[in-house]
Amino acid sequence: PNAPEPLIVTKVHPRSYGLEDMRRELSKSHVNFASVGLTGVLLHAPFCWEGHCKDNEIVDWRDAWRNLEQLQDEFDIRYIGVSNFDVQQMQELLENVATKRVALVQNWMDPLHQDFEVRSFCRENNIQYMAYSSFGTQWSFSSKATGGNPVLTNYVLEEIAERHEKSVTEVVLEWLSVEGVVALPRTANLAHLASNFRVCSDSDWCSDSAAVTFSSPSFLDEEDIQRIRELDGILGSPWD
Numbered sequence: 283p284n285a286p287e288p289l290i291v292t293k294v295h296p297r298s299y300g301l302e303d304m305r306r307e308l309s310k311s312h313v314n315f316a317s318v319g320l321t322g323v324l325l326h327a328p329f330c331w332e333g334h335c336k337d338n339e340i341v342d343w344r345d346a347w348r349n350l351e352q353l354q355d356e357f358d359i360r361y362i363g364v365s366n367f368d369v370q371q372m373q374e375l376l377e378n379v380a381t382k383r384v385a386l387v388q389n390w391m392d393p394l395h396q397d398f399e400v401r402s403f404c405r406e407n408n409i410q411y412m413a414y415s416s417f418g419t420q421w422s423f424s425s426k427a428t429g430g431n432p433v434l435t436n437y438v439l440e441e442i443a444e445r446h447e448k449s450v451t452e453v454v455l456e457w458l459s460v461e462g463v464v465a466l467p468r469t470a471n472l473a474h475l476a477s478n479f480r481v482c483s484d485s486d487w488c489s490d491s492a493a494v495t496f497s498s499p500s501f502l503d504e505e506d507i508q509r510i511r512e513l514d515g516i517l518g519s520p521w522d
Contacts, residue, residue: 288318288321289321290315290319290322291321291386291388291412292320292323292324293323293324293325293326293365294323294325294326294346295307295326295334296325296327296329296330296334296335296339296340296341296343296346297330297336297339298339299325299342299343299345299346299349300339300341300349301349303339304349304350305353308320308353308357308359311323319358319360320357320358321361322359322360322361322363322385322386323350323357324363324364324386324388325343325346325347325350325363325365326365327365327367328364328366328367329343344375344378344379348379350362351380351381351382361386361410362385362386363384363386363387363388363409363410364384364386364387365388365389365414366388366390367400368399368400369399369400372400372403372404372407373403384407385410387400387410388414389411389412389413389414390413390414390415390420391411391414391458391463392413392415392418392420392421392433392454393433393436393439393457394418394421394433394436394513394514394515394516395420395515396511396515397411398514401463405462410464411462411463411464412463412464412466413463413464413465413466414466416454416455416465416466417431417451418431418432418433418434420520421433421517421520423520423521424517424520424521432517434450436450436513438509438510438513439453439510439513442502442510448501453502453506453510457506457510459500460502460507
């Protein structure tokens with residue numbers, strides 16, 4: 283069979299939210315991925331992190347979205363969206379700012395932090411939800427991770443993985459597919475990369491662009507899925 287079409291999604295840093303700065307950064311990406319084009323471009327965050335922007339670089343996210351809309355056709359970007367937005371910001375974006383389709387939202391989501399509100403909003407508004415740090419990366423900044431990565435060492439996930447003869451990461455990826463979430467697992471380890479793609483060999487949810495196929499059978503049963511859903515919030519926030 284033919285290989286699936288590559289999907290290239292990139293983000294614009296808040297320091298580049300001005301129109302000309304954004305045009306310059308998108309030009310670089312457009313050149314780097316000229317052979318396949320840009321599938322999606324996201325605003326990285328609704329704010330600039332402290333120390334990451336000079337005063338003259340700070341641009342309101344609403345103006346940044348308008349700039350992204352203006353540049354969408356110029357760079358032949360198929361989808362545009364946002365990252366690290368909460369429900370209130372999403373509502374404002376859809377109701378008061380956007381004149382073009384908001385197609386993608388990329389937020390932190392893992393079994394201990396399931397971002398239910400934003401995911402529900404996305405379902406109601408036909409927005410594809412993309413998850414980052416799904417294997418627990420965000421917890422590495424927390425004192426709650428003193429015993430190791432709390433996602434990869436969670437006893438519920440370990441029990442489910444052992445019963446299905448899978449790894450915890452395979453369980454997490456399969457759970458994300460069941461939830462209708464596009465996963466963005468990051469790894470520089472070839473063995474981990476191969477393990478991540480084994481989920482695709484069991485179903486076709488990652489073979490058809492960014493669309494999740496719900497008809498494929500999952501190795502997770504309803505009890506597994508419910509047990510994972512009940513993990514949400516058990517540690518609070520990494521920054522509490």
